[in-house]
Amino acid sequence: MFDCIIRNGSIVNGTGAPSFAADIAIADGTISLIVRGLSGTGRNEIDATGLVIAPGFIDIHSHSDLSLFFEPHAQSKIMQGVTTEVVGNCGITSAPVRAIHKAALLRLFETNNFTITASEEKLWNWPSQIDHVNNLVEKGVSSNLIPLVGGVPLRVAAAGMKEHLEPQELDVIKSLLQEELRQGIWGMSSGLYYIPESHFNREELIELCRIIRENNAIWAVHMRDEGQRLFAAVDEVIDIANQSRVSLQISHLKLEGKSNWGRAADLLARLDRARAEGVDVHWDQYPYTAYGSGLVDAIPPAWRAQGIDQVLSRLSDKQFSDSLKQAMLRGTETWRSPLEEIEIEKIIVTEVKNDLEYVGKTIGELATTWQREPVDAILRLLNTQEGSVKVVVPAMSEQDVEVIMQHPATMISSDGKAVSPQGRYAQLHPHPRYYGAFPRVLGRYVREKGILDLNEAIQKMTSLPASRLGLKDRGMIAEGQAADIVIFNPQTVIDHATFQQPCRFPQGIEYVLVNGDVVIEEGEHTGRYPGRLLKKQ
Numbered sequence: 048m049f050d051c052i053i054r055n056g057s058i059v060n061g062t063g064a065p066s067f068a069a070d071i072a073i074a075d076g077t078i079s080l081i082v083r084g085l086s087g088t089g090r091n092e093i094d095a096t097g098l099v100i101a102p103g104f105i106d107i108h109s110h111s112d113l114s115l116f117f118e119p120h121a122q123s124k125i126m127q128g129v130t131t132e133v134v135g136n137c138g139i140t141s142a143p144v145r146a147i148h149k150a151a152l153l154r155l156f157e158t159n160n161f162t163i164t165a166s167e168e169k170l171w172n173w174p175s176q177i178d179h180v181n182n183l184v185e186k187g188v189s190s191n192l193i194p195l196v197g198g199v200p201l202r203v204a205a206a207g208m209k210e211h212l213e214p215q216e217l218d219v220i221k222s223l224l225q226e227e228l229r230q231g232i233w234g235m236s237s238g239l240y241y242i243p244e245s246h247f248n249r250e251e252l253i254e255l256c257r258i259i260r261e262n263n264a265i266w267a268v269h270m271r272d273e274g275q276r277l278f279a280a281v282d283e284v285i286d287i288a289n290q291s292r293v294s295l296q297i298s299h300l301k302l303e304g305k306s307n308w309g310r311a312a313d314l315l316a317r318l319d320r321a322r323a324e325g326v327d328v329h330w331d332q333y334p335y336t337a338y339g340s341g342l343v344d345a346i347p348p349a350w351r352a353q354g355i356d357q358v359l360s361r362l363s364d365k366q367f368s369d370s371l372k373q374a375m376l377r378g379t380e381t382w383r384s385p386l387e388e389i390e391i392e393k394i395i396v397t398e399v400k401n402d403l404e405y406v407g408k409t410i411g412e413l414a415t416t417w418q419r420e421p422v423d424a425i426l427r428l429l430n431t432q433e434g435s436v437k438v439v440v441p442a443m444s445e446q447d448v449e450v451i452m453q454h455p456a457t458m459i460s461s462d463g464k465a466v467s468p469q470g471r472y473a474q475l476h477p478h479p480r481y482y483g484a485f486p487r488v489l490g491r492y493v494r495e496k497g498i499l500d501l502n503e504a505i506q507k508m509t510s511l512p513a514s515r516l517g518l519k520d521r522g523m524i525a526e527g528q529a530a531d532i533v534i535f536n537p538q539t540v541i542d543h544a545t546f547q548q549p550c551r552f553p554q555g556i557e558y559v560l561v562n563g564d565v566v567i568e569e570g571e572h573t574g575r576y577p578g579r580l581l582k583k584q
C-alpha cells in the first residue's frame with residue numbers, strides 16, 4: 048500500500064521534455080513509482096484526469112523569511128503551487144544579529160517596512176540565518192525553505208552603517224559568512240542598491256564571492272542600478288563573477304524607466320556574451336511591469352547616508368527641501384533618480400508605518416487630496432510615516448518582460464513574501480506577485496499569449512532553479528525525487544491578484560503536495576504544514 052497515488056494525469060516532469068500520461072505512487076515522502084496503469088492502491092488517491100502533474104515550484108527569489116516569523120501559516124505562496132522558497136534575498140535577512148549594531152539593523156529593517164514590535168525586539172538575537180529559519184520551520188510552514196544570508200546584516204554586524212570598511216571589519220564579515228556556509232546556507236544575497244551594502248567596493252565583493260565559490264554556493268544580487276545605469280551595473284556583477292568564478296544569480300532582471308524600454312535584447316546579448324566567455328550567470332524574473340520598493344529610494348543615497356531620519360528632520364528648512372526636491376526629480380551628478388523616467392502620480396502606496404488610510408492610494412490621489420505637487424506628497428508621506436513607506440512603481444514595458452521571460456537562463460520568481468488576507472498582513476496592499484506570479488505565467492504567458500510553451504515554463508519554475516542551487520532531490524518528477532508536486536488545470540489556471548486588489552488567491556491550482564503530504568486539496572489548504580528547512584550538504 049502506498050501513501051498516495053495520483054492517477055490519470057498528464058506529467059510535465061520539469062526537464063522541459065514533452066508531457067506524458069502515467070500514474071505516480073508516493074511512499075515516505077518520495078516518488079517511488081511512475082508507471083502507466085498502476086495496479087497498487089494508496090491510502091490517499093487523487094484523480095488527476097484533465098490535469099497537469101508537475102514538480103512543485105521552486106521560488107528562487109523569495110522574502111518569506113521576513114513574514115513567516117509573524118505568520119508561519121501564511122498561504123500566498125503555497126496557493127500558487129510553490130513548494131520550496133529560496134528565502135533571504137536582496138541582502139535583507141533577519142540574521143545574523145550582533146548586539147553591538149542591533150539598533151542600526153532594526154532601523155534599516157523598519158525603513159524596508161519590516162517592522163518589529165518592542166516585545167519582538169527582545170527575541171531578535173538570531174546568531175545565524177540558519178538558526179532563524181530553523182525557528183520558522185519549527186513553528187510549521189507550508190513550503191520548504193532554502194535560506195540565503197544577506198549582506199546587510201553581515202555588514203552591519205561588522206561595521207554598523209560605516210561607509211568604509213577597515214580590513215579587520217571585512218575579516219569579521221568573511222568569518223560570519225564562513226560560519227553560515229558551514230551551517231548549511233545556500234549562498235549570500237546582496238542588495239547593492241541599498242545602504243549600507245552600496246558601500247561595498249568591487250574588491251571587497253570579489254573576496255566575499257571567492258568564499259561563496261569555495262563552498263559551491265550562489266551569489267544572488269540585486270544590482271546597484273536597474274534604471275539608467277543598468278548596463279554598468281550588469282558589467283560590474285559580471286566582472287565580479289568572472290574574477291571570483293562565483294555562480295551568479297541576478298535578481299529580478301528588468302529594465303526600469305522609459306529610456307531603457309526596448310533594450311531587453313541588448314541586455315540579454317550582453318549576458319549571453321558573458322556566458323559564452325565562461326561566466327556562470329543566470330537570473331530570475333517576476334512577470335509584471337511594476338516593481339516594489341521602499342519610497343526612501345526617491346531620496347538621493349548620499350543625503351541619507353546616516354539614515355533617513357537626518358533628512359526628515361530638516362524638511363521644514365525651505366532651502367533644504369527645495370534642493371532636495373530638485374535632486375529627487377532630476378537626480379544629482381553621481382545619482383540618477385528613480386522618479387526621473389516614470390509617472391510619479393501612478394506610484395501605489397502598499398505599506399505605511401502609521402496611517403493605514405493611505406494604503407492602496409496612489410501618489411496622484413494623495414497629491415490631489417493634499418493639494419500639493421506629487422513630489423511634495425512623497426515627502427509628506429515619508430515624514431508622517433517616519434521613512435517607512437513601501438510602494439509599487441510602474442516602470443517596465445510589457446514587451447521587455449516578454450523578451451526576458453523567453454530566454455533559456457530566465458527563472459520565474461515571486462520576489463514576494465508569504466502573506467495572507469487575514470492576520471498581521473490584512474492591512475497590506477502588496478505587489479500582486481505575492482499572490483499571483485506563478486499562475487500568472489501559466490495562465491497569461493503560456494495559455495493566453497503563447498510566450499512560452501508549458502514544458503519550458505515549468506522547467507523555469509522547477510529543474511532550472513534546482514540545478515542552479517545544486518538541489519539534487521527536488522525539481523523533477525522522477526522516481527527517487529522528493530514528492531513535492533503541484534497538480535493544476537492548464538485550461539483554467541490564472542492569477543486573480545491585481546494592482547487594485549492584490550490579496551486574491553489564484554485559480555486552477557488544485558493539489559499541492561510537500562514532502563508527500565497533501566497541503567492543498569481541491570484548491571483549499573488542508574491545515575498541514577510539512578515544509579522543512581533544507582540545508583546545503
Ligand SMILES: [Zn+2]
Nearest residue numbers: 137269298299
Ligand atoms: Zn531586490
